[in-house]
Amino acid sequence: MQFMIEIPAALPATTVKELLEEHFLIPRKIRHFLRIKKHVLINGQSINWQSPVRAGDRICLTFDEEDYPPKSILMGRAELVEELYQDQHLIIVNKSEGMKTHANEPAELALLNHVSAYVGQTCYVVHRLDKETSGAVLFAKNPFVLPILNRMLENKAIRREYWALTDGQPSQKTMTFRDRIGRDRHDRRKRLVDPQKGQTAETQVTRLKNFSQTSLVNCQLKTGRTHQIRVHLSHHGLPIVGDPLYHPQPQGRLMLHAHRLTLTHPFTLEKLLVEAPSVSFEEGLR
Template sequence: MTIPKNWHSLTLKEVLEEQLLIPRKIRHFLRTKKHVLINEQFSHWQTKLNAGDDLTLIFDEEDYPPKTIPFGEPSLVEELYQDEHIIIVNKPEGMKTHGNDATELALLNHVSAHVQQTCYVVHRLDKETSGAVLFAKNPFILPILNRLLEDKRISREYWALVEGKLSAKSLVYKDKIGRDRHDRRKRLVDNRAGQYAETHIQTLKTFPTTSLVQCRLKTGRTHQIRVHLSHHGHPILGDPLYHPHAQGRLLLHAYKLTFTHPLTLQTITVKAPSTSFEQGLDTFKRGQHIKNNF
């Protein structure tokens, strides 16, 4: 990789530890094997880097032992973006992001078959939710992407069609979320013992009995958007767990993913289309028109 301007004057040690988040064990391997090169020359850990320097890291199998999973069906993958390190795909509703056990085939298995190498889940979508999902293509970049997610530097935006009209055009829900003791499949608002959850809601369009809303996640709790909207009296249409009269598909779609690529520092913005989500909107528009821009 090429050292960017904002890493200028950092030491090699600082880049490997703080920017690339390489684990201590792997850094030890790189150092003892002289597998870190700056402009094709092995350099000491305290060497200061200059913008434009070429940084080369060489890994052996003992650094990152190969992990194999069963390959799925590559034809089931709709690729939205791919480079040497990551791939973003458009998950259809009704498919799990990853299986519950090693033998269950899910999107992860299909994506791995698509790129012909084992991939790694960075974040997941509920089985009933469609849209953009990010995968790491190697174990080196996985912890870096996980850190971006934890630091809220990966923006995930969803569209949902909900019951009723919200009390304001823009809202922020911060209710804590915990497990439902009576139904292990479900979550509920539990402000005493639950985990902090934050969802930003903006109304995009209102209809006689429903609203189209945009949701931005600041945390990633299980069923977070579904629980928050349902708790405040606006369950998502088609939600089999949180809508009392669910019909059709869950009208929740992860339509946009935005972040800065940690190695190229380019802004990656991906939008995911969904024919079934658009069809669901048409069903509930009740004769009104909305322009879909995704």
């Protein structure tokens, strides 16, 4: 693999060593290979590890198979992919409800397999959506950018916003739920609020529109626990319409849709705001 990256003006002054280690998060072993093989060029020239990197410089990185051994998965159906954004390093797609983000068995096909077929190479999951949830999902197109995107997700630098149709109406315009979430020991499929043993979780909820007995709310994740939005809303008396696990009388599809993904591109520092349309979700609001 070879990548050419132009250093953006907004990147703070740094050295080659700091750039590879702190910004690109390249593991020590691979940085060693890059250095001894002279696989790092700045503006076409070999460099010293302490050389300064300036805005406008073009850095060329060459990775061999021993750096990132090739990984292959079963290719899916490219025609099932709805692209929302794509560049050399990442792709954002619109997942339909009823489709898994990634497979649990080697012979199973899921969105990751379809995206890999669409791109023409193995891609990598950055975050996932529940099978019943639709909307924007981010994938890394190479193992070089994957740890960078993972760190951004951990540092809350990737903002994920969801629309949910709740059965019942919130008492306030905005609310923040911080109930800890753990496993339901009576049902392995489910999660529940567990103040003692649960993991920290935070969901910001904003009421967008009231209907006769339901409400459309916007949910922003501050953490990424399994079923977080579904558990928080259900726990506070606002189960999501159609939720097969947390609504006492589910009807129709789960009315939860990841409608917006916002992040700063790790290499260009360009702000990306990607929205995912959903015909079936919008029809459910009528």
